[in-house]
Amino acid sequence: MAKKEYAFYPGCSSQSKASASNYLTSVNSMCKTLDIKLTEIPDWNCCGASIGYAEGGELPRHVMNARNFALAEQHLPGQQVVATCAACWLGARETKERLDASAQLMADTNEALKEAGLHYKAEVEIRHMVEVLIEDFGYDALGKPVVKPLGGLKIAGYVGCQTNRPFGIAGESFENPMYLDKLVETLGAEPVANYEQKVTCCGGALAFSETEKSQAQIKNIVESAYDQGADLIVTPCPLCQANVEIYQEQINKRYGTKFNMPVTYYSQLMSVAYGGSTKDAGLDGQLIRAPKLEEIAKK
Amino acid sequence: MSDLNAQAVAKYRTNFLKEVEERVEEGEWVKMCMQCGVCSGSCPLGPYWAHPPQEIFMMIRAGRRDEVLTSDSMWMCTSCYNCIVRCPRKLPITHIMHGLANYAHRLGLAPKNQPTRVFATLFWNNLIRTGRVNELKLSLALYFKDGFKQGIQNALNMQKTGLGLMKAKRLNPFELFSGHGCKDKKGIAAMLKKAREIEASRKHFAN
Incomplete structure (x- = not known):
């Protein structure tokens, strides 16, 4: 078993032959050394990024993120969601905070998710890879395999x-x-x-x-x-x-x-x-x- | 005037602040602005806003509806979040600006060919088609937004970069035909349709 396991949210730009595909390549290499196991959230979708608001509006944006949360809860229970992309992480965290703060927004989100056969239980934690490195490993541990x-x-x-x-x-x-x-x-x-x-x-x-x-x-x-x-x-x-x-x-x-x-x-x-x-x-x-x-x- | 705009004018009359509070993302924060101007001074594109954020907040309170909603200003937001972390009263300024832009766009009042409005619309429509962004189609749609001739010119200007990215395996010409996407496209479409309906009802777009 790997030392650490996480549900992985790579994001659109990290897909194969996309603009940040080399980011993912290096993350995989780094994780191998650190014995981190990343399991992709099955069928994950785009977070809406920082520009999605104009056409997407508020609830559709949150619903997109919540779909990923629900999929992670369902397929990778108990695992924290880790994003490598700054915008994916930010978009997901934003949605999580808004839903946690509003019972109405949470209910509305789940009503929409039902259309895709999903339900978000509000159990996920969203983290950036940098947080994993610094908080779960620490600089000393990161320096050891050098x-x-x-x-x-x-x-x-x-x-x-x-x-x-x-x-x-x-x-x-x-x-x-x-x-x-x-x-x-x-x-x-x-x-x-x-x-x-x-x-x-x-x-x-x-x-x-x-x-x-x-x-x-x-x-x-x-x-x-x-x-x-x-x-x-x-x-x-x-x-x-x-x-x-x-x-x-x-x-x-x-x-x-x-x-x-x-x-x-x-x-x-x-x-x-x-x-x-x-x-x-x-x-x-x-x-x-x-x-x-x-x-x-x-x- | 769009139906949605006419309906909003009839519903709120001179109370633009109330309209913003009820219909714009995080709009209930607008009255909390104390006019210090830190947001405007912190914005990377600050000099390009016809009305910087603190001015927008005051204009909303003064009921200057048309000037706010037809403004190019909110579209200058790069989502850097400087204003949010520096605001002494913790107003979620970035989100309010996004919310205002979205509302103006929805009512059909935002400037027509505002480049960020155009790009943002292309972006969302691109990502909801398959659930994931298709970077090649997005770039091409942006290049060709002003017609075929300009599109060819734009593509030629970026040709070297495009070829470089292809060589570096960071751009896939075949994305034009297939590309990445979610499996449950139907579920995503249904869930987004529902989300739009709920949002319209919560924000009283129908009555």
Whole structure:
């Protein structure tokens, strides 16, 4: 039996050949080392993400999340639901809090769920993978399996918004969360101490609709990492990763910059530090490759 | 004027605050705003709001219904939640802005070609089709929203990125034909239909 078992909610972007498929690859590699067993919630659906509200409204959004809860309760009883995507986690937690706070909303949700033959018993707990790592394992335990310390790498911990606000990781401040820096240190790399853009918004879903405004945000995020001498940026959020990596090319065109800053997930760093190959860590899925990290992976 | 809007005007007359309290997500919080402006100063797209959140709250209380609901402002919310965690009175500002945008959209008062409104609509309709987001179809729908010619231009602009993502196995051209999805599409559709009905009745959209 695995050391820890969870019901897993991967989310749309982590599916095979989707924009964050390399996130899932590295999470699987990391979990193997830590002896974590993730069982996908059967037939899970989209959480509605941060942009679903406009057309979806309130109850339909909660019902979508509650369907996942009900499926988890039914098929994986007693297991906490773990999301790797920041938006999935946030959307699910939001729904859970609203339903817990309102008997009416709970009743309405279950009335709708009945149409899909489901019932939510309000027993699930929703967690982000980062919470699992920090709270169920702790930095010391996460450091133990390190076989290839990431020495010589300077890493900017870009926390972003949705794992940080409004819920955040217990014990962290909204304005200056330290968990990514501590994780980077645990893996033997040097965290950028004064990364002032660590909680700046990348524009989120508005990167698609308000491109110029979002790219101005992303420019600051990347520029500050360069100013602090970072070799790469690390983030816990699939949309942060995609936005900050993908749009560097357009930002270069727009602003005449020469950005080429790798943006990786925390799980990719962990996979490499735990002895994973470039492929195990999903580093072959980078649009902007991370040569220094790949070098360590190949050692 | 849409039927839904005419019905709302008849029902609430000059009491826009009451309308917001009854029909907008977390609307009952609006009266709690103390006008400090921390939300507006904390918003990453703050400079682009014609009326920043604290102004919107005051305008609701002043009954400036048309100005609020036809505003582009709420559509600037990136869902970063800065305003929520900094509000001294703990107003769920992000959700109120989402709620106002959703309500204005529903009544047909939101600006027609507001890009986030367009994208958000595409997004939801994309995800409810199979229960999961189809990223390729979503991107293409967004590129082609202003017609075929502009669509080709947009797609060409993103061509290098698209090919890069495909090479990195983060974009699947076959998603155009099949792609990921839930098995119980019928159940999802039925459950969402029911949810919309219940919401309409709770928010008095019918009477």
